[in-house]
Amino acid sequence: MKPDAPSPDSLPEWRVAMIELFVGGAQLIGLPKSLGQIYGYLYSAVEPATMDQVIVDLGISKGSASQGLKFLRQLGAVKTQLIIGDRRDHFVAEVRSKKLMGGFIREKLTPALEDGAERVGFIRELLAQEGLMGDSVQKDQVVKLETWNKKLKMALPLIQKVLGE
Amino acid sequence: MKPDAPSPDSLPEWRVAMIELFVGGAQLIGLPKSLGQIYGYLYSAVEPATMDQVIVDLGISKGSASQGLKFLRQLGAVKTQLIIGDRRDHFVAEVRSKKLMGGFIREKLTPALEDGAERVGFIRELLAQEGLMGDSVQKDQVVKLETWNKKLKMALPLIQKVLGE
DNA sequence: CATTAAGTTCAAACACAAATGAACTATTTG
């Protein structure tokens, strides 16, 4: 048996449970476990936390904490809050679903869709070169891809609206 | 320089490009690369393919092909088609977006949401035990989780409708 | 009913994304 796990033991059970919930959520949308951990930690925190608290309470490395917080900030899922008379950054979870969805759509979904559109365009060219763009099965398949891409792009704002606050 | 990569070279460039597109798509929704490969291979195929063709053309192992096809079938993204006088299974990609979305929602999203709801219930209990469920920050946080879960559950059919054929 | 082929399973190997931590830069403060 392990003598003692790093230290998350010092967190109350309900916080650990919340963190686990967010770890699952992160993995569902393809984000690393540690991001879920950090976000969950901040979500379950009653007041803003420093990077050092994150490191100690979650038992993760300085590097992970720094990178994780950086990414979450750029995603808009975490904000810093100025505490006067303390030069350390203090981190808070963004909980407004509109903001969260917005960040995810902007940082992950939109780029993926754009990449997809580009790739489909490339495929269309390749088929044209092969003389396969006059009504062939292949042409239909490409058109279908284009339709999917457009439909998804159009659906994003709607989804954001439905799930927004 | 490599003498020759396994064999995907025998596939026309446009098929390789399509397969790459689906690999990206698979990873976006958290599915393994090989599933994207297999689906892309079948999507870009003009006629039903046997498992053996998948193995040879994609250069993957029997095990991967078998497991991958099995999973895709249970997800509803791949169907088998009977070819009379041939005892091998012949696989075809399901392309109707309604079916695809339906399978994904049923196999991945719904279970995740249910697991989430259960976990939130558990957190609620833990907080109650600690006497923290009378208007505390914690209570608000749990309620917010419950709201998110409900909203997502309700949004699924709508999303399916918007993206369906 | 023995032989061949199709497809499945799962322990072990592998590859790669994620985490680490030491070295770094930037900022504060006495």
Next chain:
DNA sequence: CAAATAGTTCATTTGTGTTTGAACTTAATG
């Protein structure tokens, strides 16, 4: 301006999800 503290970076290590392949089950065929 030296020393201490906060935060970043990135080459290396680690962990784990994916892939493999050999052994297996199931089903067809002569």
